[in-house]
Amino acid sequence: MTDPAATLVRARWYDGRSSQAQPVLVGLEPGPRGPGLRLHALMPGTAVPPPFFAHDEVEWPEAWRPSRAQRTVVVDLRRAGSLEIDDGAQWHAALEAAGARPGLAQRMQTRWRVFVGVLLAAVLALALFYRYGTPWAATQLTRFVPLGWEQSISQEAMRELDDGFLKPSRLPAERQAALRARFDALAAQLGTGEASSLHRYRGYTPRFELAFRSGMPANAFALPGGQVVVTDALVNEAAKAGLADDALVGVLAHEMGHVVHRHGTRLVVEQGVLNVGLGLALGDVSSVVSMASTVLTGLAYRRNHEREADCFAARLMQRAGLPVAPMADLLMHIDGPPTGGKDEAAASKDGGAPKSTDGTRTPSAADWLSSHPDTAARAQALKEGRGCAAGA
Numbered sequence: 001m002t003d004p005a006a007t008l009v010r011a012r013w014y015d016g017r018s019s020q021a022q023p024v025l026v027g028l029e030p031g032p033r034g035p036g037l038r039l040h041a042l043m044p045g046t047a048v049p050p051p052f053f054a055h056d057e058v059e060w061p062e063a064w065r066p067s068r069a070q071r072t073v074v075v076d077l078r079r080a081g082s083l084e085i086d087d088g089a090q091w092h093a094a095l096e097a098a099g100a101r102p103g104l105a106q107r108m109q110t111r112w113r114v115f116v117g118v119l120l121a122a123v124l125a126l127a128l129f130y131r132y133g134t135p136w137a138a139t140q141l142t143r144f145v146p147l148g149w150e151q152s153i154s155q156e157a158m159r160e161l162d163d164g165f166l167k168p169s170r171l172p173a174e175r176q177a178a179l180r181a182r183f184d185a186l187a188a189q190l191g192t193g194e195a196s197s198l199h200r201y202r203g204y205t206p207r208f209e210l211a212f213r214s215g216m217p218a219n220a221f222a223l224p225g226g227q228v229v230v231t232d233a234l235v236n237e238a239a240k241a242g243l244a245d246d247a248l249v250g251v252l253a254h255e256m257g258h259v260v261h262r263h264g265t266r267l268v269v270e271q272g273v274l275n276v277g278l279g280l281a282l283g284d285v286s287s288v289v290s291m292a293s294t295v296l297t298g299l300a301y302r303r304n305h306e307r308e309a310d311c312f313a314a315r316l317m318q319r320a321g322l323p324v325a326p327m328a329d330l331l332m333h334i335d336g337p338p339t340g341g342k343d344e345a346a347a348s349k350d351g352g353a354p355k356s357t358d359g360t361r362t363p364s365a366a367d368w369l370s371s372h373p374d375t376a377a378r379a380q381a382l383k384e385g386r387g388c389a390a391g392a
Contacts, residue, residue, distance in 0.1 A: 007094045008040065009085055013048060016081040024048060026083060028098035031055050035098035049080035138270040142262050143201055150224035150265055157223055169212035171232050176212050182249050183210040187256065189320050198316060200261045208256065218334050222255040224264040241333040243326050250317055250327025257312030263305040310378055311388035328379035335375035
């Protein structure tokens with residue numbers, strides 16, 4: 001029985017300079033990097049190219065459908081012209097006998113199981129990169145962002161906010177001074193003794209400043225570099241709920257956590273890392289994909305940042321000997337959970353979510369599109385000290 005690897009396949013050789021074809025026999029021989037190709041002239045005096053071509057010297061044609069081999073196969077010999085083979089089945093049989101194995105790209109295009117497997121692996125890799133790789137890379141890269149850059153960006157942001165919808169605070173000067181003294185005392189805890197472990201980034205020493213503004217609902221927010229802003233409405237809501245200033249101090253500790261963990265800067269870096277990753281994985285990232293990645297980053301990562309800031313606030317308050325429960329009570333008061341009946345139905349229409357039979361709040365579509373975790377769950381976790389690992 002003839003060795004398939006030694007089978008000679010009839011072909012026509014074209015030198016690339018004229019349309020005159022020369023009959024030849026093609027032999028396929030095993031090689032260290034793949035089959036090689038050897039030409040044998042059939043007509044005496046025929047000028048053929050070098051008789052042997054190593055695997056890397058040939059543009060090997062692909063078998064797009066192995067169950068139905070091409071009738072005619074064209075083999076590019078690059079500068080040495082090309083070969084045309086009429087018996088495609090014989091060619092592919094000889095090629096396989098010589099040790100040729102289709103690459104992954106070819107198997108994906110000819111075998112749907114391989115394609116589905118590679119597709120699932122790619123989706124899993126992207127999901128893992130999004131969930132774990134991007135936050136880790138952003139956390140590391142943020143270490144190299146200068147504090148001065150953050151402070152300049154924050155100053156510009158405050159100027160724009162003040163020129164926009166923020167208004168000067170109407171709180172009495174003595175009230176502002178009392179809260180600022182509590183804020184400064186809390187900030188001082190970050191640099192003393194055991195509390196120094198709360199610093200996420202070694203050598204990162206933001207200068208904390210508290211500002212009061214009106215013109216927006218009850219809220220507090222932090223800008224990169226140490227600027228924390230609290231609204232008059234938040235202070236008034238705490239007073240309306242009959243809560244001591246420890247509640248406001250807890251919220252300020254939460255905002256300090258955003259600063260210490262550099263969440264604002266990390267969000268910018270995370271978006272850049274995600275876009276680069278998508279570009280490498282998908283090629284040219286379209287505006288739709290880029291927008292989707294922005295939304296996903298803003299939602300998922302911000303929710304993680306909120307939980308991280310909650311944990312920071314709980315640890316800082318405990319180190320300062322202050323209770324965490326008032327902060328949780330203030331969150332619940334601002335959130336205003338429905339109490340049942342008509343109020344609950346109205347809240348549902350306004351985007352709230354009703355409670356299930358066991359008393360827990362059922363997540364709504366708005367929750368999935370929210371940049372904050374469920375407020376009731378956050379407040380309960382803070383009261384019970386859940387969700388924060390030691391040293392987190």
